[in-house]
Amino acid sequence: MTVLLDVRGVTKRFRGLTAVDNVSLTVTEGEIFAIIGPNGAGKTTLFNMIAGATRPDDGTISFAGAPTLGRTPDALCRAGLARTFQIVRPFPELTVLENASIGAMLRSEDVSDAKRNANSVLERLGLADKRAMKAKSLTLPDRKRLEVARALATRPKLLLLDEVMAGLRPTEVDRIVAVIKAIRAEGVTIVLIEHVMRAVMALAERVHVLHHGATIAEGTPAEIVRHPKVLESYLGTEAVH
Amino acid sequence: MTALRDLIAATPRRALAMLIAFIAVLAIAPAFLDRYLLSVMILVFWFAYVGQAWNIMMGFCGQLSLGHALYVGLGGYVSALLFVKFGISPALGLIPAMLIAMAFGAAIGWLSFRFGIEGVYFALLTIAFAEVTRIGFDNWAFTGGAAGLFIPVRAGAAGEWWNLRGGPLLFYYVCLALMLAAFLICARLRFSKLGYAWLAVREDPEAARALGVDVFRAKMAAILISSAMTAVGGVVYAFYQNNLFPSQTFDISRSIEMILAPIIGGLGTLFGPIVGAFILTPLGQALIALIEHVVGKGVPGANLVFYGLCLMVIIWFAPNGVWPWMKKSLGIREERE
Numbered sequence: 125m126t127v128l129l130d131v132r133g134v135t136k137r138f139r140g141l142t143a144v145d146n147v148s149l150t151v152t153e154g155e156i157f158a159i160i161g162p163n164g165a166g167k168t169t170l171f172n173m174i175a176g177a178t179r180p181d182d183g184t185i186s187f188a189g190a191p192t193l194g195r196t197p198d199a200l201c202r203a204g205l206a207r208t209f210q211i212v213r214p215f216p217e218l219t220v221l222e223n224a225s226i227g228a229m230l231r232s233e234d235v236s237d238a239k240r241n242a243n244s245v246l247e248r249l250g251l252a253d254k255r256a257m258k259a260k261s262l263t264l265p266d267r268k269r270l271e272v273a274r275a276l277a278t279r280p281k282l283l284l285l286d287e288v289m290a291g292l293r294p295t296e297v298d299r300i301v302a303v304i305k306a307i308r309a310e311g312v313t314i315v316l317i318e319h320v321m322r323a324v325m326a327l328a329e330r331v332h333v334l335h336h337g338a339t340i341a342e343g344t345p346a347e348i349v350r351h352p353k354v355l356e357s358y359l360g361t362e363a364v365h
Numbered sequence: 366m367t368a369l370r371d372l373i374a375a376t377p378r379r380a381l382a383m384l385i386a387f388i389a390v391l392a393i394a395p396a397f398l399d400r401y402l403l404s405v406m407i408l409v410f411w412f413a414y415v416g417q418a419w420n421i422m423m424g425f426c427g428q429l430s431l432g433h434a435l436y437v438g439l440g441g442y443v444s445a446l447l448f449v450k451f452g453i454s455p456a457l458g459l460i461p462a463m464l465i466a467m468a469f470g471a472a473i474g475w476l477s478f479r480f481g482i483e484g485v486y487f488a489l490l491t492i493a494f495a496e497v498t499r500i501g502f503d504n505w506a507f508t509g510g511a512a513g514l515f516i517p518v519r520a521g522a523a524g525e526w527w528n529l530r531g532g533p534l535l536f537y538y539v540c541l542a543l544m545l546a547a548f549l550i551c552a553r554l555r556f557s558k559l560g561y562a563w564l565a566v567r568e569d570p571e572a573a574r575a576l577g578v579d580v581f582r583a584k585m586a587a588i589l590i591s592s593a594m595t596a597v598g599g600v601v602y603a604f605y606q607n608n609l610f611p612s613q614t615f616d617i618s619r620s621i622e623m624i625l626a627p628i629i630g631g632l633g634t635l636f637g638p639i640v641g642a643f644i645l646t647p648l649g650q651a652l653i654a655l656i657e658h659v660v661g662k663g664v665p666g667a668n669l670v671f672y673g674l675c676l677m678v679i680i681w682f683a684p685n686g687v688w689p690w691m692k693k694s695l696g697i698r699e700e701r702e
Contacts, residue, residue, distance in 0.1 A: 175575065201577035209575070215568035226565045229558050230577040238558070278577055 125152040128282055128313050129174065134183035136169050136337075143169040145337040146183070151282070156304070156314045158328035160321075160348075162358050166337035167317045168210055171286055174315075175207040176200045188281065202230065204281035208271040208288055210317070214259035220246065221255035223270055227277030242277050249273045249303060265292050269300070276307065283307065285316040289323050301326050321359070325349075333358065375556075380697045388545065395537055403533045409646045410540035411602060416626035416638030417547040418594035423624070424633030425560065426587035427567030429484070432473075432491030433623050435498055436466040436592045438614035440599025442508055445516050445609055448528070455529045455600050462600050463593040469494065470592030471585070478584045492617060499615035513610040516603065529604035536605045543601065544639065547594060552635050559586055567633070618669060625672050629679050631686025640688045645672060 129151040136144040144166040151157045159167050172178035174185055176197040185192045187205055195203075206227075215223050224242035225235070232238035246252045249269045254262065259270060268288050275283060285304070289297050301323050308314055318324050324331060324345060331348045333341040335358065341351045348354055373381065395403060415437065422428045443465050444458035473494050477487045503511045518530075526535050554560050562583040565573035570580050603609050613619065630641025649668040656664050683690040 177571075177575075197574045198577050198579050201575060206577075207575055209572065213569050213572035213575075215565055215572065217568060218564055222561065222564070226561050226573070226578070227576045229561055235556060235558060235561065238561075274576060 128153045128188060130186045132184050134173060134180045134185060136173060136180050142337050147339055149332050151313060151315055153313055154311060155329050156308055156327050158324045158331045159317045159334060160324060160331055161334035165334040167334055168286060171207065171284055171317060175205065175284060201278055206275040206278045206280035207284035208275050208286050210286040212267045212271045214267055214270055216260035218259060219255065220251055220257055220259055220270060223259050224273050224277045227274040231279045245273045245277045265296050280312060282313045285314065287317055287319060289318060289320040297323055377697055391541055395534055400533060403537055405647055405650045407533060407536050407540050409642050410544040411598060412626050412646050413639045413642035414543040414547045415595055415598040415623045416642055417551050418591050419624050420627040420638050421551060421591045422587050424627060425555065425563040426584060428584060428587060429488045430491040431488045432495035432620050433595055434615050434619035435469060435495035436595035437599035437602060439466045439469060440596030441603030441609050441614060444600040445514055445603045446508060449516060454527055455604055456527050459597060459600055463596045466592040466596030467589050470588040474585045474588040478581050495615050495620060499611045502611035511611060513608055516607045518607055539601055548635060555635060563587055625676065629676060629687060631688035634688045637686050637688045640691060644687065645675060
């Protein structure tokens with residue numbers, strides 16, 4: 125098993141607050157890895173550091189064997205690391221197809237090739253019939269799906285999904301879960317931040333739990349839901365069903 | 366040529382027929398226009414052309430330049446100086462004119478885009494560059510300083526079209542050709558990979574970056590292409606007017622005048638700058654003529670006041686510009702997919 129993402133002793137402070145405190149984790153190729161934790165646990169900050177959007181104060185991150193420090197998000201995306209935003213950021217005045225095409229440009233010969241690739245990604249995420257709509261007129265669940273489609277269109281090796289299931293109905297969650305499984309089946313490694321435990325349980329092979337920026341547990345979903353510290357600080361005794 | 370063929374194939378039939386009819390009318394129009402109307406049409410084409418060039422930066426890439434007069438002035442001065450001092454034809458002078466404008470564009474772009482100067486601050490920087498350059502030319506004896514630079518009109522040279530020496534008819538067709546060429550270039554760019562990168566940068570630079578778009582490169586490409594195109598407009602304008610004054614050429618009012626057509630016509634659209642120029646310029650010229658008739662002398666800036674009023678009215682009724690509204694009324698559908 126090759127290590128695709130290696131995060132070592134990463135720390136990020138915002139003024140007095142330590143948002144991420146000495147976190148280490150490794151993600152091997154082909155797995156689905158979940159990061160969970162209560163709001164404000166530092167999950168998104170950790171994501172931003174992995175994606176090159178925020179610079180860690182301490183520690184190192186390497187992706188596909190090369191350190192990421194000092195590389196820009198676009199350079200990392202070209203290297204095969206794609207991310208979605210927790211607060212979705214579609215290109216509002218562009219159509220759904222144009223949104224996905226911009227992601228697909230990265231690995232496409234020309235524009236028509238990119239549109240073809242974008243179309244097939246939209247197909248997978250059930251957005252094909254909305255391709256001519258402007259992104260600003262989409263509903264939130266559709267925007268979340270567009271966020272995934274766009275990132276996926278860049279043909280990443282590693283896909284970082286930041287709460288793509290928050291606010292979705294259970295049937296929609298099941299649908300995204302199926303899509304994520306299919307993406308992994310094609311060899312894409314997935315790291316997801318998620319609050320929807322139903323999805324985490326269904327998807328993740330390993331779960332990393334953050335609390336106040338620090339790691340409190342890591343293990344399989346079954347181990348995590350019984351972990352006393354996790355139960356105490358995050359899930360509560362009623363959380364698993 | 367394949368690009369042109371693709372473009373034609375992609376354009377709705379109805380729009381294509383209207384476009385061809387429109388170009389045909391413009392091509393034969395000089396036969397029916399007097400000298401004055403010809404001069405109005407020259408300005409229409411010219412403003413459509415430079416509006417198109419500016420639209421690349423603002424409409425496509427979302428970078429507000431309020432100093433595009435800088436590139437007009439540089440283009441004009443470089444080609445005029447080469448012609449007046451060294452006898453170099455503007456057909457050749459065009460190239461250094463573009464290169465020098467691009468060098469200024471690169472400097473502005475590098476300073477802003479490298480150091481994250483955005484929005485209002487970027488706009489201020491573009492104004493500052495135009496102003497500083499104006500002051501520089503005002504005090505530079507070689508270029509005639511504030512007293513201006515004049516391109517001599519020799520009786521025998523009237524037919525030298527390759528030196529841009531000729532009457533209104535020559536400039537009518539030169540400016541018409543520029544307008545059409547700019548339209549084709551912009552259409553080509555808009556639907557290229559670079560064009561989509563520009564739109565992504567315009568809509569959300571952070572999201573664009575996350576999708577692998579090199580935002581700095583996309584913005585630099587926009588300012589380089591836009592400054593080069595605008596400089597060509599400057600060359601033609603200088604040889605049409607036969608004179609250059611720093612206080613007019615580089616003035617911010619010129620920069621503002623240049624950006625009104627694409628704003629009124631429709632930012633980021635291909636027809637917007639053309640439609641805007643066809644609406645604004647004739648109205649502005651008519652107003653100037655009217656004021657001269659009523660007051661007995663010209664009132665400088667009156668057309669700008671009038672443009673401001675037009676802008677308010679049009680933004681009230683068609684906030685996205687006239688073209689998107691016209692497109693609907695003419696029954697032209699959105700682009701095909």
